[in-house]
Amino acid sequence: MSEFDRKIIIDAITRMLARREHSYSEVVRKLSQKGIESDDFLPILDEFRNRDLQSDHRFACSRARTLYLKGKGPRVIKLDLQQYGVDEGIVRDALLEIEADWFESAKKVKTKKFGDFFETDYALRQKQKRFLQYRGFYQDHIDYAVSNE
Structure with missing residues (x-):
């Protein structure tokens, strides 16, 4: 690999990481899509990782x-x-x-979508539960969010 190729790879990685954080495998995928050989960019990407410029x-x-x-x-x-x-x-x-309060987050998401009242209708409460499940909350978070407490 020539010094010119090395500079191109360094520039590509730097531009990627300047915009936002990227995972290691995401950088590998993007560089591969650009047609750069992995044998050429993996050592350079490892240098970025060792200097903590790229961090999963x-x-x-x-x-x-x-x-x-x-x-x-x-x-x-x-x-x-x-x-x-x-x-x-x-x-x-x-x-x-990130020190998340998943219970309060689930309740906030439920309130934003359905309002701040306890749903007495079984079918509508199930709809709320399915929505929270779709959003990625676990059952104990969902139960807290749709309870009448």
């Missing part, structure tokens, strides 16, 4: 916080991060680091 942990925390603020539950966030190739241990750490 930072990416996971940033992405988890964004999804949490959009009203997504822990199950959806976990699946989303896994799709970006983030290790399960890092996903667990990111979910802990």
Whole structure:
């Protein structure tokens, strides 16, 4: 690999990471799509990782916080991060680091969509539960959100 090719790869990685955090596997995928050989860019990407310029942990925390603020539950966030190739241990750490109150988040999401009253009709309460399940909340979060407390 020539020095020119190395500069092109460094520039491509730098531009990617300047816009937002990216996971390691996401950078690999994007560089491969550009037609750059993995043998050429993997050592350079590892240099970025060793210097902490690329961090799966930072990416996971940033992405988890964004999804949490959009009203997504822990199950959806976990699946989303896994799709970006983030290790399960890092996903667990990111979910802990954002210090989310999943119960209140589920209640807030439910209130925004359906209002702040207890639904007495069984079918409509089931609809609320399905909606929260779709948003990625676990059953105990859902039960808290739709309860009359």
